[in-house]
Amino acid sequence: MNDTPSICSNKTVTILVVDDDSRVNFIISEFLETFHYNVISCNCGYDALKVIEERAIDLVLLDIVMPDIDGFSVAKKMKAFFGKDNFVPIIMVTGLTDMDEKIAGLEYADDIVSKPCSHKELLARIKVMLRIRSLQRELVASRKQYHFLYENVPSMYVSIDEKLMVTNCNERFRVKNGVLKQEIIGENIGDFFLKEDHNALDKFIESIKLQLSVKNDPVLVLTPVNSSLPHIFVSLSGVYMGDEHGLGYSVEIVMQDVTNNIKIQQEQRDARKQLYLSARLASIGTLAAGVAHELNNPLTAILGFSSALLNRTGDNADIDKAELKQYLSIINSQTLRCRDIIENLSKFACEAETKIENFRIGDSVDNVIGFLGSKVNKKNIKITVNIPETIIAVADSRKFEQTLIYILTNSIEFCNEGSIVTIAAASASNMVKLSVEDNGPGIAPDIVPKVFDPFFTTKNVGEGAGLGLAICHHMMEECNGNIDIESEKGRGTKVTLELPAG
Template sequence: MISPAVFTHVVKKLPLGICILDTDFTIRYFNDFFISRLTLNAPAIGSNILDLFPEQARFLKKKLTSAVVLNNSSFSYWEHRPHIFQFNSSRPITGEETLMYQNLEIVPLDIEDDQVKTLCLILQDVTEQASYLQSQKQLAAQLETQYHEQAALLKQLKTTQAQLLHADKMASIGQLAAGMAHEINNPLGFINSNLQSLNDYLNTLVKALTFSEKLIQKTEDSALHRLQQDYFSRAKITFITEDAPELLHESLDGIRRVSRIIQNLKIFSHVDDTHWQLCDLRDIIDSTLTMLSNDLRHNVTLHIEYADDLPLLQCQPIQLNQVLLHILNNAVQAISQKGDIWIQVTVQAEQLHVTIRDNGCGIAPAVLPKVFEPFFTTKAVGQGSGLGLSMAYNVIKQHQGHISLSSEQGQGTTITLDLPLQPKLPVADVDRLTHER
C-alpha cells in the first residue's frame, strides 16, 4: 500500500505541471514542475491564477468556467494556443524556443452533489514536438521557395511552353472550381437555412423560458419557486441560454465565409460569365464603392479623379465589378488604422488607364512574384481564399487588357489596369451586340 506521503512526493516530482484551484480560481497547490519553470516571481498559495496571467485571463476563465459548469474536462492544445502560461522552455531544440509550448487539461475534482469543488490543471511540455513540426514547416517553405525560383527560371527559358502549360492549368483549375462550387453550394444552402431557422427557434424558446420564469415568480407558491430554481440550476439553463446564441452566431459566420469562397470559385471558373455591354466605367466603380461603403467610412479617405468625357467601355460589367471589388477590398484590409485610397481613370491610346493606389502596409518583395497565382494568399487562415487577384488577372486578360502591381513594404501598393475601349469579341458576342443595337 502506497502511503499518502509517497504519493504526494511523486506528484510533486512529476514531469508535468500540476496546479489545483478552487472554483473561484484561487491556487491551493502546485508541484515543482509548475513553479520552477515560471518566468514570473513564484506565486503564493491563495493567490488568484487569473491575476498571475492577465494576458491569458479571459481565455483561462472561459476554460475554467466551462469545466466547472459542465462538470467535464477541458482541453487546449499548443497548435491553438502555444503559451498559455509563461514557462521557460525545458527542452530547447534549436536554441530559439525561449518559452515552453504546452498542452493544457483542466480536470474537475472533489465533486459533491454534482457541484465541482476544485479543479486540477495539468500542463504537458510539448516544446520538442512543436519545434520539430515548426522546423518541418520552415523546411517546406524553403523547398517551396526553391521550387518557385526554379519554375520562374524555366519560364524565362521556355516562354511559349510555359504559357501553354499555364493555360492548361487554368482550364483544369477552372473545371475543378466549377465542380466544387456546384457540389458545395447545394448543401450549404440548406445548412444556412436550417441554422437561421434554428436561431429563430432558439430565440423563441429563450423567450418562452423567460416568460414561464416570470409567471412562476408572480405566483405565491414557494415550493414551485424552489422547483423552478432547482431545475434551472441542475440543467445549467442560464449558461446554455448565454452560450448557445454565441455558438449559432459563430456557425452562421462560418457559413458566410464559405459562401464567399464559393462565390470566388464560381467567378474564377467563369461559371457566371455575363454578356458584353457598352458601359460607363465610372458607374461600375461607383457601384463597387457602394458595396464597400461600410468598410470605407471607418478608416479610409477616398480620392477619386475621372478624366473629362470618358468614353464608354465595351466590357463584362459584373466581371469588372468583381475585379474592382477584390482590389479595393485588399486595399482597405492593407490599411490598419487610418489611410487613403486614390482612384484615377484616364484615356490613353484607345484604352482606359485605371490606377488604384493605397498607403497601407504594402507587400514584401519575396511575395510580389506570386500575387497573381491561384490560391496564393498572405492573409491568415480563413480570411482569404487566394483567388481574388488570380481571378482579376484572368478577367483583365479576357478583356484583352493588362494588369500590373507594384508595392513597397510599409509604403503601400499600386495596381494599374489598361482596358481597350473596343476589344475584339467572339463572333457570337458581336452578332448579339449588333442585334441589340
C-alpha cells in the first residue's frame, strides 16, 4: 500500500516551520512541499506567534532554542491562542539531548523529534498528528452538533449523575423553571417534582438504569423553581449512558409537556360523565314507570286492608284478634315491599365513587331480578339462574348491579313474550365470569362491533340515546372488569361480564 499522501488530502494543509537556522527551514520546507503541503517558515518565536494570528495553521514544527524566545514559551502561548476546541499539533524538532528538557517540552507540545531525523520519520509523525487533528475536529463538530440539538430539541432535556444531581439541562427546561442554568445545575432532580411523585420518579430512574422496558411513560407534576410559574404535567422517557467508557455515569431524561393533553382528557372525562349521568337519568325515568306499576299492587293492598280496619273501628264493630293480626301483617309486609322497591330505585339512581369490595354475585343477581320483577312478569319472561353460592367477586357491587340492570332491561325489551333468559356464573383464572344469555332475535353481525359506541342505537329516534351499553362498558372498567357481547341474528345474544375473583 502506498503511504504517500495524495495531493487532494494535503493541498489544503498548512504547516508552520519555526527554526532559527535558515538552512533547516529551507530543507524541511522543500521536503514538505514535495508532498503538496502549504509551508510557512519563520526564524524566531515572535514571528511565529504573529503568523498564527494572521493565518490558519494546521501543524507547527517548532525548534526549542531560538534567539528571542524559547520554544517552550512559544508552545505555551500557541496552545493558549488555539484554545481547547482547536487542536493544532505542535511537534518540537530539537537538537537537545537532555531527557528532562524533552519531557518539559511535551508539557505543551504534542510530540518531539530529535535532530537530526530522517525525512520518513518526520513525515510519519506529521501524518499521525494531522490524523489526530482531523479526528479531534470531527469530535468537536459532533459535540457542537450534540450541544445544538440538546439545547434546541422541542422537549425538556436533563442530565443527572449517580447521585441524581442535575449536571446539564437545555433551554426549554430552564424556561419552564423560570431560572438560569446555574440555579439548576447541582440540584437533586427530585426537587423539581411534587413530593408525592418522588417514589414514581425513583422507580422510573431505576428502570432506566437497569434498562428495563417501560410500557407507558410516567406522567408526573413538575414544580418550577420560580414559584410564580404554574405546575405542569410532564411525561418522562430516558436513556442510561452508563460508565462503560469512563465517561461518567449519566441518565438522560426527556420530558414532554402534556399539560394541555391532561386538561383535554379531564374535560373529556367530565363530558362523558355528564353524558352517562344524563343517560342514567333517562333510564331512571323509564324504570320509574315500571316502579310506579310495581308499587301499585302493594299500595292497593295496604289501602284496602287499612280502609277495612278504619271502617270497622268507625262502626264500633268487633274485630277478631287473629283477623286483626292477619290484616296488620299484610299491611306490614306490603309496606316493606314498597320500601325495598324504592331503595332499589335509589341505589340505581345514586351517583357515588367506585367502592371495590368483596360481594356475592348471586345476591346481586337476586337484587336485580327483584327490581325488574314487573317488567319480567309483564312479558312473561322466564329467568333461570345458575350461580354457585361460593362465587365471590371483587368490584363495586352497586355498579355491577347497574350494569346488570341495563343488560337485562335490553334483553327483556328485545325478546318476545315467553322468552328465556339464562344467567350463569363461574370462576376461572382469578376471574369471575357471569353470562346473560337469551333466545331473542339476536343482533346483525355488522352491528355487533358498534354496540359499545356512545350514541349508537338501533331504536327509533326518541326511544333511546344509545348510551346504555357504553355506560356498561365504562362501569365495568371502573370495576377493573370487562364486558363482551356475542350474538347471531335469529339465535339470541350472550353478554359476558368479567370481574376479579375474591
